[in-house]
Amino acid sequence: MTMKFLLIIPAVLAVLLVLVLIAVVRTLFLKKKTSYYEMSEDTERINLYAEKLAEMVRYETVSVRGLDQADKFRGFHRVLENLFPNVFRECEKTDIDGNLLVKWPGKNPSLDPIILISHQDVVEASGEWKYPPFSGTIADGRIYGRGTGDIKSGVFAFYQAVDELIAAGYRPECDVYLGSSCTEEIGGDGAPKTVKWFKDRGIHLFMLCDEGGCIVENPVAGVKGCFAAIGIFEKGYGDMKFTARSNGGHSSTPSKNAPIDRLAKFENEVLSKDPFRLSYSPAFRQMFSNLAPYCSSFPLKVVMHNLWLFGPVLKRVMGSISAEAAAMLKTTVCFTMQKGSDGYNVIPQEAWVTANMRYIPHQGKDESNKIITDIARKYGIEAEFVTGNDCSKQLDLNGKPYELTVKALNRVFPTVGEMPYIVTGGTDSRFYDEVCDSCVKFSPVMSTGEQLKGMHGLNENIFTGVLPGAVDYYKEIIRLQETR
Numbered sequence: 001m002t003m004k005f006l007l008i009i010p011a012v013l014a015v016l017l018v019l020v021l022i023a024v025v026r027t028l029f030l031k032k033k034t035s036y037y038e039m040s041e042d043t044e045r046i047n048l049y050a051e052k053l054a055e056m057v058r059y060e061t062v063s064v065r066g067l068d069q070a071d072k073f074r075g076f077h078r079v080l081e082n083l084f085p086n087v088f089r090e091c092e093k094t095d096i097d098g099n100l101l102v103k104w105p106g107k108n109p110s111l112d113p114i115i116l117i118s119h120q121d122v123v124e125a126s127g128e129w130k131y132p133p134f135s136g137t138i139a140d141g142r143i144y145g146r147g148t149g150d151i152k153s154g155v156f157a158f159y160q161a162v163d164e165l166i167a168a169g170y171r172p173e174c175d176v177y178l179g180s181s182c183t184e185e186i187g188g189d190g191a192p193k194t195v196k197w198f199k200d201r202g203i204h205l206f207m208l209c210d211e212g213g214c215i216v217e218n219p220v221a222g223v224k225g226c227f228a229a230i231g232i233f234e235k236g237y238g239d240m241k242f243t244a245r246s247n248g249g250h251s252s253t254p255s256k257n258a259p260i261d262r263l264a265k266f267e268n269e270v271l272s273k274d275p276f277r278l279s280y281s282p283a284f285r286q287m288f289s290n291l292a293p294y295c296s297s298f299p300l301k302v303v304m305h306n307l308w309l310f311g312p313v314l315k316r317v318m319g320s321i322s323a324e325a326a327a328m329l330k331t332t333v334c335f336t337m338q339k340g341s342d343g344y345n346v347i348p349q350e351a352w353v354t355a356n357m358r359y360i361p362h363q364g365k366d367e368s369n370k371i372i373t374d375i376a377r378k379y380g381i382e383a384e385f386v387t388g389n390d391c392s393k394q395l396d397l398n399g400k401p402y403e404l405t406v407k408a409l410n411r412v413f414p415t416v417g418e419m420p421y422i423v424t425g426g427t428d429s430r431f432y433d434e435v436c437d438s439c440v441k442f443s444p445v446m447s448t449g450e451q452l453k454g455m456h457g458l459n460e461n462i463f464t465g466v467l468p469g470a471v472d473y474y475k476e477i478i479r480l481q482e483t484r
Contacts (some may be wrong), residue, residue, distance in 0.1 A: 017327075023154035030092065030305055033293040034223035035417035037215055037446045038084040038464030045458040049467035050143055052083050052154045054136030063121035065186045070098035073182040084159045086166040096197060099190040100183045104162055106174040112206035113175035114481060115436070116474060118154030118443075119428055120210075121182035123146050123456050127385075130459045141464055142327045148462040150455040153466065153470065155180050156444050158209075159275055161474035169468035172205065172481045178193055182429045191428035196329075196436045205436035206484070207401040209351040209477060210429035212441020213465075217448060219320045222300040223291050229421035231441025232283050232395035232402070234430050235327075236359030238369065238388030241352055242266065248349035251362045259351035260340050262379040269334055274329040275371050279362045280307060280317045284328055286397055294417060317433035328422040331368040354455045357388065358424060370476045392430040393437060400484060408476035412444070427471070444473035 040046060060081050063069065077100055081088045092103040100120065106113070125146040133146040144379045145463070147153075158178055165172075181190030198205065203342040212231030219227055244259035288304045295301035318326040334356050341348035359365050365388060373383040388481035395402055397420060406418055421441075445466045454460040 001035065007056075008473065010280050020308055023302055023309050024458075027298070027302045027305050028290075029300065029325075030293055031129065033037075033417070035227060035294060036415050037217075037226040038415060039446075040468035041465070042468055044469045045471075046464050049156070049160065049471065050138050050464040052160065053148065053153060053467065054138055054143050054145070054179065055079065055083065055463075056152045056156055057136035058134055060183070061121050061147065062124050062133045062184055063186045063188065063454075064094065065188070069182065073098035073120055076182075077273065077468060080155075081158060084163040084254065086163045088315075089367050090166050091162070091178075094197070095432060096193050097190070099194055100178075100180045101194055102178040104166075104172060104176040104178070106172040106176060108173055109175065111174035111481070111484065112204055113177055114207045114209070114477070115177040115179050115205050116158040116477070117179040117181075117208065117210045117428060118151045118191075119159070120152075120155065120182045121183050121185045122150065122152070125310040125460075133460070138464065140460040144459060144461045144463055146460055148460050149445075149447060149451055150460070151402060151443060152291050153445055153462050153467070154211055157444065157470035158474040160471045161478065164471070164474060170479075172478050173484070176481075177205075178476055181428050186256045187426070192380070195435055203435065205432065206438065206481075207404070207434045208429055208439045209474075210427050210430050210439065210441050211443045212423040212425075212427055212429065213419075214443045215416055216447040216452075218448075220291060220325055222296050222321070223294050224296050225294050225417055226415075227417040227419040228442065228444075229419050230402075230405060230409075231421050231423040231427075232397065233361070233439075234392040234423040234426060234441065235331075235367050236280075236357075236389055236391040237426055238271045238357035238365055239386040240355045240357060240369070240372065241337055241384045241386055242355065242376050243350060243352040243384070244386060245350050249347040250364065251345040251347055253453055254347065257326070257380070258347050258452075260348065262381055263338070263351055263353050266376055266379045270333060270372065271335075272329075276333075276368065276394060277363055278318075278329040279360070280311055280329065281361065281422070282397065283394065283420045283422055287328075290417065290419055319367050326394075327358065327424045329360070332424075333372060337475050352417075354386075359388075359391055361391045361394070391431065392439065393433045394439060395438055399438060399441060401448060402482045404477065404483070405440050405442065408473055409479055411476050414472045444470045 059076050061076050094101040113416035131137035131144045137144045172302050179194055213229030215226055215228050217226055218224055245264045246259050285307055292301050292305035336354050336356050338353040340351040359368050369385055376383045
């Protein structure tokens with residue numbers, strides 16, 4: 001038996017060598033590419049656009065859970081009406097409890113309409129800022145303030161695009177809707193109410209454009225350049241609570257397996273022995289295939305261009321290459337809050353910890369929840385699913401909406417690479433799955449790593465030079481509907 005095994009080894013090594021040679025040869029024929037982003041140098045447009053966005057930022061639109069803020073957001077609607085007069089003169093406005101929906105009628109009502117969405121609300125802005133967070137300060141080629149990146153820039157860009165097209169006498173082929181909720185940041189019912197408006201009227205949307213990805217720099221270690229991260233679906237979301245109980249007692253006589261002890265063992269197992277399966281989705285494979293020509297080293301290019309061979313190895317090291325890319329391969333869990341007793345010297349009768357789950361399609365909400373619940377049960381811990389939703393629909397990479405997205409990108413940002421992307425956060429677009437099969441999660445602005453961190457943090461800002469490109473992108477999306 002041992003001799004047979006030894007004889008097999010050379011054959012296996014020979015096969016592996018042949019496969020590696022095939023991968024290397026395939027990669028040698030892969031043409032090297034470069035990508036970069038060019039900001040606009042049109043000073044007149046830049047100055048006009050920057051001041052408009054700054055005025056939108058100066059109107060504070062922080063959403064607060066549990067408060068009826070419709071009137072505050074109606075004040076923001078008036079700001080939009082002043083900034084984009086052509087839109088509100090020619091289009092039909094609908095106010096849905098502070099959520100804004102505008103319809104631009106097209107020439108062909110038989111065509112399914114499209115919708116461009118972002119959200120009006122922003123998160124709170126505490127801490128010490130370089131400039132006051134609602135000042136809309138324009139300095140150093142940037143606009144500073146809460147909402148510049150997330151995501152009043154999106155609201156600005158598609159309103160400006162439609163305003164300019166109307167001024168030029170253009171009329172769209174299909175109906176074009178502009179939507180903006182006022183509850184996105186608090187996970188409220190703004191987008192669901194807007195979706196209900198479409199459902200009640202039997203309107204099915206051909207295509208939706210929302211935030212999700214944007215134009216990013218150096219997305220993966222070893223890949224240099226600027227790439228349009230086109231979000232094609234969102235991971236699911238879940239909040240779980242895990243509770244351990246006992247009879248309590250005095251800490252001077254600690255018992256074995258007290259609630260906190262069991263929770264600690266449970267958390268350690270989940271974090272040290274990841275229970276969730278890694279798998280390459282078609283979107284992820286396409287992402288790495290698209291990035292391979294931009295690799296700075298040949299060995300990395302060989303690996304990324306040949307996942308069919310190196311995929312199993314890459315899974316093991318993905319976390320060190322890119323934490324965000326690793327999160328695209330599996331369900332993730334993050335423990336977020338915990339509580340035991342109220343006294344230093346008291347063994348709690350009850351202790352609990354919460355976890356935030358982000359589900360992946362190959363192990364959705366139900367399967368992922370069962371996996372972690374079974375682990376908790378081993379330690380005598382009760383698991384409770386608090387709230388959440390499964391993954392959103394996936395955008396067809398071979399479908400017309402994705403094709404039109406890439407065409408618009410190539411026309412407006414010809415030097416930027418294309419990168420399908422799995423959205424690990426949540427957006428309003430997930431609610432539109434009921435009325436739209438093709439949700440494109442992409443904001444046409446370039447953001448540095450520092451700017452992405454500032455979106456819910458300090459000194460949020462956006463380059464003024466990216467605004468003309470964003471406006472032009474939405475114009476192209478609208479015009480390209482003529483080619484459907």
